[in-house]
Amino acid sequence: xxxxxxxxxxxxxxxxxxxxxxxxxxxxxxxxxxxxxxxxxxxxxxxxxxxxxxxxxxxxxxxxxxxxxxxxxxxxxxxxxxxxxxxxxxxxxxxxxxxxxxxxxxxxxxxxxxxxxxxxxxxxxxxxxxxxxxxxxxxxxxxxxxxxxxxxxxxxxxxxxxxxxxxxxxxxxxxxxxxxxxxxxxxxxxxxxxxxxxxxxxxxxxxxxxxxxxxxxxxxxxxxxxxxxxxxxxxxxxxxxxxxxxxxxxxxxxxxxxxxxxxxxxxxxxxxxxxxxxxxxxxxxxxxxxxxxxxxxxxxxxxxxxxxxxxxxxxxxxxxxxxxxxxxxxxxxxxxxxxxxxxxxxxxxxxxxxxxxxxxxxxxxxxxxxxxxxxxxxxxxxxxxxxxxxx
Ligand SMILES: *Cc1c(COP(=O)(O)O)cnc(C)c1O
Numbered sequence: 001x002x003x004x005x006x007x008x009x010x011x012x013x014x015x016x017x018x019x020x021x022x023x024x025x026x027x028x029x030x031x032x033x034x035x036x037x038x039x040x041x042x043x044x045x046x047x048x049x050x051x052x053x054x055x056x057x058x059x060x061x062x063x064x065x066x067x068x069x070x071x072x073x074x075x076x077x078x079x080x081x082x083x084x085x086x087x088x089x090x091x092x093x094x095x096x097x098x099x100x101x102x103x104x105x106x107x108x109x110x111x112x113x114x115x116x117x118x119x120x121x122x123x124x125x126x127x128x129x130x131x132x133x134x135x136x137x138x139x140x141x142x143x144x145x146x147x148x149x150x151x152x153x154x155x156x157x158x159x160x161x162x163x164x165x166x167x168x169x170x171x172x173x174x175x176x177x178x179x180x181x182x183x184x185x186x187x188x189x190x191x192x193x194x195x196x197x198x199x200x201x202x203x204x205x206x207x208x209x210x211x212x213x214x215x216x217x218x219x220x221x222x223x224x225x226x227x228x229x230x231x232x233x234x235x236x237x238x239x240x241x242x243x244x245x246x247x248x249x250x251x252x253x254x255x256x257x258x259x260x261x262x263x264x265x266x267x268x269x270x271x272x273x274x275x276x277x278x279x280x281x282x283x284x285x286x287x288x289x290x291x292x293x294x295x296x297x298x299x300x301x302x303x304x305x306x307x308x309x310x311x312x313x314x315x316x317x318x319x320x321x322x323x324x325x326x327x328x329x330x331x332x333x334x335x336x337x338x339x340x341x342x343x344x345x346x347x348x349x350x351x352x353x354x355x356x357x358x359x360x361x362x363x364x365x366x367x368x369x370x371x372x373x374x375x376x377x378x379x380x381x382x383x384x385x386x387x388x389x390x391x
Contacts, residue, residue: 006257006259006358007271008271008356008357008358009256009257009258009259009271009272009276009277009357009358010256010257010357010358010359010360011254011255011256011257011277011340011344011345011357011358011359011360012254012255012256012257012336012360012361012362013044013253013254013359013360013361013362014252014253014254014255014341014361014362014363014364014366015044015048015253015361016363017252017253017366017369017371018045018048018049018052018249018250018252018253018341019048019051019052020052020371020372021248021249021250021252021253021370021371022048022049022052022053022054022249023052023053024219024371025054025243025245025248025249026052026053026054028219028220028223029223029226029241029243030223030226030227030230030241031240031241031242031243032056032240032241032242032243033054033056033242033243033244033245034056034057034058034078034080034202034242034243034244035049035054035056035057035058035244035245035246035249036058036060036205036244036245036246037057037058037059037060037064037067037068037246038060038064038246038346039246039247039249039250039341039342039343039346040246040250040253040254040341040342040343040344040345040346041064041067041346042345042346043071044359045250045253045341046067046068046071046072047071047072048253049249049250050072050075054249055072055074055075055076056075056076056077056078057072057075057076057077057078058077058078058080058205058244058246059077059078059079059080059081059098060079060080060081061081061088062085062087062088062091062092065077065079065088065091065092065096065098066096069096077092077096077098077100078098078100078101078102078123078125079092079098079100079101079102080100080101080102080125080127080167080202080244081102082102082103082104082105082108082127082143082144083108083143084101084108084111084112086111086114086115089101089111089112089115089116090115090116093115093116093119094116099119099121099122099123099162100122100123100125101122101123101124101125102124102125102126102127102167103124103125103126103127103153103157104126104127104128104129104143104144104145104153105145105153106153106156109124109153109156109157109160112124113160120162121162122160122161122162122163123161123162123163123164123165123199123200124157124160124161124163124164124165125165125166125167125200125202126145126150126153126154126157126164126165126166126167127143127144127145127166127167127168127169128144128145128147128150128166128167128168128183128186128187128190129143129144129145129146129147129150129168130144130168130169130170130182130183130186130187131170131179131182131183132170132171133179134170134171134174134175134176134178134179135170135171135172135173135174135175135179135206136171136172136173136174136175136214136284137171137172137173137284138171143169144168144169147186147190150190150193150194151190151193151194151195152194154166154190154191154194154196154198155194155195155196158194158196158197163199163200164196164197164198164199164200165198165199165200165201165202165242166187166190166191166198166200166201166202167201167202167203167204167242167244168183168187168202168203168204169204169205169206169244170183170203170204170206171206172205172206172246172247173206173208173209173211173214173216173247174206174207174208174216174222175208175214175216175217176217177217177221177222177224177225177226178225179206180203180206180222180225180226180229181225181226181228181229183203184201184203184226184229184230184233185229187201187233188232188233188234188235191233191234191235192234197235197236197239198235198236198239199235199236199238199239199240200239200240200241200242201230201233201235201239201240201241201242202241202242202243202244203226203241203242203243203244204243204244205243205244205245205246205247205248206245206247207219207222207243207245207247207248208247208248208370209247209248209251209252209339209342209368209370210339210368210369210370211286211287211288211289211339212287212288212289213287214286215368216370218370219248219370219371226241226243227241246342246343247342247343248342248370249342250341250342251339251340251341251342252339252341252366252368252369252370252371253341254340254341254344254345255336255337255338255339255340255341256272256276256277256336256337256340256344256345256357257293257334257335257336257337258270258271258272258334258335258337259271259332259333259334260329260330260331260332260333260334260335261311261331262331263329263330263331266304266305266306266307267306267307267308267309268306268307268308268309268325268329268335269308269309269311270308270309270310270311270335271311271354272310272311272337273308273309273310273311273312273317273318273319273354274310274312274314274316274317274318274319275310275312275314275317275348275349275351275352275354275355276310276311276345276348276349276354276355277337277340277344277345277347277348278310278319278337278340278344279343279347279348280343280347281319282316282317282318282319285320287321287323288337288338288339288340289337289338289339289367289368290323290324290325290335290336290337290338291325291335291336291338291367292325292326292329292333292334292335292336293333293334293335293336294326294333294334301326301327301328302326302327303324303325303326303327304324304325304326304327305321305322305323305324306321306322306323306324306325306329307319307320307321307322307323308321308323311352311354312351312352312354313352314351314352323335338366338367338368339366339367339368345357
């Protein structure tokens with residue numbers, strides 16, 4: 001590693017893991033799988049998911065629509081942000097052929113009808129407010145129509161929609177399958193109260209991955225809970241299920257290698273931080289798996305606990321951890337931070353002149369996986385990352 005001067009943090013891409021997650025959802029989810037583009041809009045991720053069977057994309061802005069349309073002209077898109085600009089609705093409909101739109105109030109429905117010339121071929125998805133109590137990242141409070149007003153909106157949307165769906169988002173990094181079944185039961189009651197049929201039940205994102213101290217139940221348990229809750233729902237006989245995973249499809253597929261630029265006692269100053277891919281390490285106080293990358297594994301000493309500082313001048317750019325690393329770790333050593341494929345580089349800014357990345361492709365196993373239980377033991381600190389990077 002030391003022989004190759006690398007100024008920027010290095011993103012390690014793992015195409016095999018990306019494909020595996022995509023195939024797992026395609027094979028095991030009993031419905032359509034939409035990838036939530038915001039989790040990681042990198043070209044290699046978009047292309048890799050598509051090659052591995054994910055051909056349906058959840059987009060939230062005009063630039064995400066343009067990205068998917070340009071790279072994957074055959075892909076389907078659903079514009080599921082509940083609050084959209086008028087221009088983006090118009091362009092989505094007329095320029096990019098998008099027909100699927102979310103609404104969570106009458107005003108947004110009126111906006112979509114006006115901007116599409118009262119289109120008769122819309123799929124309208126009514127976003128319901130649901131509880132975020134089982135997720136580590138709440139998405140409640142901003143979007144979704146409350147239960148008392150939902151039946152009215154469902155009924156109104158039915159009158160304007162070619163196809164009607166209901167959707168919700170139970171929050172990100174959901175740890176309990178019952179969060180999905182509970183939300184589906186609530187949705188079913190609202191559909192019954194509206195007295196109309198529904199063609200699509202969209203259970204949203206929220207599927208988890210494994211972070212230190214956060215090991216969710218197996219992914220199959222989430223799918224089983226959704227399948228069981230779908231059966232008794234009061235919907236159309238031919239109603240379909242959708243889900244919109246972001247995190248779960250991509251988290252394992254990228255890690256970031258950062259360089260230690262200075263050590264002060266047990267504080268390490270590294271060239272990656274909260275304005276880069278480690279936003280959640282600060283703002284959600286999450287710990288990410290970490291290991292040292294060293295030229296010579298014989299260097300291995302005992303472990304000690306460290307906190308990390310990122311490269312910007314802002315004192316909020318600090319990751320308290322604690323992170324276990326070799327006690328003799330020093331300036332010029334590298335650390336690999338895992339599980340950064342989702343909401344990692346996609347949140348990086350250019351603040352203070354940082355935020356540039358180099359990319360390499362690696363083939364090693366992830367430090368933990370929701371899709372292959374044989375790798376669920378954390379990697380040993382001090383392990384080599386791969387031949388390509390060390391070259
Ligand atoms: C962010 C988002 C997702 C993806 O959520 P994850 O927790 O990453 O799976 C899916 N749908 C919508 C509407 C979102 O905003």
